[in-house]
Amino acid sequence: xxxxxxxxxxxxxxxGSLRLxxxxxxxxxxxxxxxxxxxxxxxxxxxxxxxxxxxxxPRYADSVKGRFTISRDAAKNTVxxxxxSLTPEDTAIYSCATRDVRSCTGYGYWLxxxxxxxxxxxx
Numbered sequence: 804x805x806x807x808x809x810x811x812x813x814x815x816x817x818x819g820s821l822r823l824x825x826x827x828x829x830x831x832x833x834x835x836x837x838x839x840x841x842x843x844x845x846x847x848x849x850x851x852x853x854x855x856x857x858x859x860x861p862r863y864a865d866s867v868k869g870r871f872t873i874s875r876d877a878a879k880n881t882v883x884x885x886x887x888s889l890t891p892e893d894t895a896i897y898s899c900a901t902r903d904v905r906s907c908t909g910y911g912y913w914l915x916x917x918x919x920x921x922x923x924x925x926x
Contacts, residue, residue, distance in 0.1 A: 805828070805829035807826075809823060809824065809897060811920060813922070822884070823884040824881055830901065832901065836853060836902040836905055837875065837882050837901050852864070854874070856906070889924045893922060896919040897919060897922055
């Protein structure tokens with residue numbers, strides 16, 4: 804059974820930082836492209852970032868470029884999302900997911916999803 808579990812969410816003041824973690828059991832995250840998504844009730848889910856299994860340049864949504872950084876620790880089978888300079892517009896439920904292929908581009912689909920972790924940016 805494959806499980807993805809996010810952690811690290813919570814309340815934070817505008818301008819602050821959080822680091823989200825996505826740990827996995829039952830799958831080696833290093834073998835697949837992995838992404839972070841966020842969703843606000845009533846809005847479509849947004850891809851925040853994607854990191855291919857081969858490394859290379861991650862993909863970021865324009866809204867988070869320069870503020871968020873995705874990375875992976877193969878030894879811990881964990882992927883991170885470092886979020887800096889947070890604004891209230893970043894408030895959402897953040898989820899990680901793996902593709903069924905190694906690349907963030909081209910054919911493939913999002914195979915496994917975590918339950919999500921809530922991030923609330925407010926003063």
